[in-house]
Amino acid sequence: MPALHIVNGDSFGNKLRASGIDGEILVWRESLYEGPIGMHMSDSVLLSLRASYMNHCYGIPENLFTSGTLHQEALLNKASSSADELVLWFEHDLYDQLMLCYLLSRLMDRPYQTSLVSMDHFPGVWPFYGLGQLTIDQIRTLHGTWIPILEDQLHLARKVWSAYSAPEPLPMASILEEDLSVLPYLKKALTAHTARYPSVQNGLSAIQELILSLLRDGELSLLSLFSQVSAEASGYGLGDLQFWHILDQMWHCDYPLLRIAGATELPKYGEALPPQFDQVCAGLTEVGRLAATGKADHISLNGIDDWIGGVRMLGKKDIWRRISGSIGFSKL
Template identity: 30%
Template sequence: MAKTLHITNGDSFTSVLKKLNIGGDIVTWREMLCEGKTINDVGSESFWKQRYDYLHKAYKITKDTFINKTLKEYRNLCNQKSQEEIVLWFEYDLFCQVNMIAVLSWLKKHRPQAAIHLVCSGDEDSSNKLYALTELSEAKLLDLYNNKLPLNKDDIEYADFIWQLYCENNPIRLQNAIQQNKSQLNYLSAAMESHLHRFPSLKNGLNELENQMLQKTISKKPKTKEEIISEMLKDQGIYGFGDMQYNKMANNLRPLYRSFNPAKLTKTGIKVAEKAENYYPNIKSDQEYLGGTPKYSFLFVEDSAQLLKL
């Protein structure tokens, strides 16, 4: 068995990593822990049951698909016990950062003796653009690998602490903790701040991304739902979401649309977009979770960027 284990953020980058010929075994972390309810004991039976229940309900993921894609790869991770070094390949965005801290929480418990290194893409040049790993050249990826960041005990403890808070029903504690970030996990605070913006706005009951979707419908005049999703993918800041997530969001907002083809808002939709009407009572659901917190149990106060418990 190789001395190095690589844990990647998804299949797209795994295929890139295989071509780099840097040696080592590769495990792909196939999850989207930024969505749906999470519990803090990563890899436990109750953890995977919770995840399957969510993915099946939200995205119609079948049990066979979940077992073959996610659980088999997790079991592969469990079987990698002899490597002296573990290298994590993740990105700057919320999608990746939540998965990363969950993996670090698991490693803290199950691989305490391993030397853990991080390759995290993001701010790679003098432009304002943040880069995904798959957007970088082979030479740049090799440079990042050769300068990979050794994570110390404090970094891993902090990642685990933020993961525990993410899984709690108290995002105000999480907000306070990310403001005290002294770790080497440079993108974690900003990613978690964007997570807090996913709670519904005090002004109209929709969160930052839902409001953005309505605004893009007004300003870009997309002809179809697919064009709305395309606009969201182009300009989403540090969320890092995929088309599946934006399709689900559009379906949740469907009552505010007269039509998706062409995409047009109802009168209520326009009022909500203008924050002249609060849609909270209509969209509120006890089934929606952000980490360990019911989504509609807190409001985001935009003027102060603070959370308000209901």
């Protein structure tokens, strides 16, 4: 079997194919940023939990999610034993770095060469968000630039994935104290990961805090808000569906932090943006203003029902929270 190129995103996958690259292309479509996580993502119990989560949060049909995950895992198993070379194309942000660690952890015992293209910039492209921005001609300049994965990179990826899958955040805090430079974008990405936990000050994640701060001076359209959050928090690699879900959690709760005018619900999987969606706006409620200044606690008021990696976040008390200004966690 010739080389197999594994990429994130159909846009880049289509451009890479059009660039005349030698080999097959597998677009990895599993979002490892969200939902319950384990060491092997095709585990039947875990897969059932994930399918239910993705259906509840995004409206993805459970059978479609399950079949898609099993299909790409089967392709990876086949390629692991038969492809002459695997080439992984992944960017610097958290979304991609988690995929990279999972795939490398799965490929530790592969007898053939695995190589990597990973970057956080490209000449003439600013700001650089990802490989999907590149033109076909720009992508052609990357042909053959991939670098073989080393043994210490494989071991670090397995260690990171084990910590990410753990039922508490302390193993990840430990890893962040180590030298992670063999995978140069990993430390920044994992630091962003820790900021997904609610703060001890207000029960808000860093993204939620950013949303409230951007709305402090008045309403913004959801599209403008998404654009600004994407620019200021580019290290996460957030997609639009993920962003709508974050807003929904802050809107449809016992004590809403946001009020949204012009819509009763936000788009789900497979749904086009409704007419006049550009006029749908978000603003702060009084509770949102109090939370933004640390005078109200989102978790204490509204609780949480979510996953961060392998950590189950459920309820109003005994929830893992991040300690601001340090790589540390506490249960409150």
